[in-house]
Amino acid sequence: MNAIHRRAARTAARGLVAPAAALTVVAVAAPQAAAHTELDTSSPGAEATLAGLPPRVTLTFSDDMRRKYAKVAVTGPDGESVATGEPEVQGKTVALPLDAASPVGRYNVGYRVVSADGHPVSGSYIFTVTAATSPNPSPRAARSADAPPSTATRETQASESVEESSGANTSALVGGGALILVAAAVGAYVARRRRAGHVD
Missing domain, CATH: 1.20.5 (Single alpha-helices involved in coiled-coils or other helix-helix interfaces)
Incomplete structure (x- = not known):
């Protein structure tokens, strides 16, 4: 009887080791998945309505960006690009200069960037530019x-x-x-x- 009890105990122990190991792997992998780079803020923001096109669009991420792989595009109501230069990367921020004389309408911002630790991030959003108020006399x-x-x-x-x-x-x-x-x-x-x- 003692031999039977010992075999049953060893079998039960082996059965508990596998689930415990699986839980350990999940616990280690979960923080890594949560650490993936995200877009924190943008200016202009998504669905914003502005009185005129700003001089640049600015995207701020949760991690530092790689200058080489930072791609940002802004297209106007006619589907044409309104960028006047290449994306400018400074730490976690990626900025793209825009042509402020572009027409009113809906603008689409698209981005694909890679963080310093190799995580790619991509997405898009829309904002709207309305007619600006009459300027003051020169x-x-x-x-x-x-x-x-x-x-x-x-x-x-x-x-x-x-x-x-x-x-x-x-x-x-x-x-x-x-x-x-x-x-x-x-x-x-x-x-x-x-x-x-x-x-x-």
Whole structure:
């Protein structure tokens, strides 16, 4: 009976060793799987709505990136690329310069990068650019509005003033001449009446 019990105990022990080893492998592999590189933040963010296209799109990952394998693309509403250069890698951040004069509409950001420890990461998202507000007057236009009148403008204004003054003087002279003529006519009439009275 003792031999039978010993064999049963050894069999049970072997049966417990295999599951325990399997659990150990899972416990070791789980942290490694969780350590894979991910996209932490992006600017502009997914589904963002902007008043104008920013000068660059910036992606920040959970690990440092390899410059050689950083690929980022941004396409506009017409499906054409709006990038003005190559991706710029600095530690965990990958940035792509954009043409800020691109039209309004929906933009697609696609990326495929490889972290320093060899983990590839890829994905995409969309953001929207709406019509920008009317810009303020340019400094040149503002200076033109505040600047004093030019020499030609001053001469034109002076000429108009002289003409107005001349017209006023002419009207005064004409009015004065008319009064003199009326006074002379009245004086002549009175004189004739007096002479006629003396004759009678």
